[in-house]
């Protein structure tokens with residue numbers, strides 16, 4: 002059961018092909034598993050179609066929405082599906098990487114602290130985007146931090162609580178500089194998230210800042 006969804010501006014941006022690569026990968030990785038957001042996208046597509054009639058042709062091609070929807074609906078070509086696993090670190094048993102990561106490459110899991118590993122993800126259309134996978138052990142906490150810009154998180158596996166709410170598999174979270182949080186993985190099992198950080202992550206405390214520097218955040 003998915004409880005947390007991307008806001009309409011992200012869904013609209015995805016439909017219009019308007020999002021930068023990192024934001025697009027995060028949003029698409031949610032939509033591909035969420036029936037509610039797929040329906041919402043279709044509604045926005047209809048609304049967008051009406052809106053497009055009022056826009057200058059140079060702003061958006063009339064078939065941009067249709068093409069994006071077709072791309073979201075289309076299964077991965079066999080060649081891409083076959084190579085996705087090889088270019089991403091091994092997921093835990095029974096978990097698959099989102100199709101949205103199909104074009105991306107990622108480093109092997111790297112140690113950043115006890116029970117914590119991360120992998121830097123490179124999005125070909127937006128190589129500078131700070132996109133990464135976090136793999137945090139059962140009961141572990143991330144350092145308390147806030148953000149200089151937008152932070153997007155898609156839960157791929159397991160569950161965490163960050164003092165505001167519980168986020169489980171399939172849930173999407175958007176935070177910014179108004180949110181100070183400390184995600185803590187539930188004791189029941191490890192958690193893997195796909196994350197995008199638009200600005201700097203601002204950690205409290207020296208050890209946390211060192212970890213932040215290690216991750217290039």
Ligand SMILES: [Zn+2]
Pocket residue numbers: 003005006007031032035036037038039
């Ligand atoms: Zn959703």
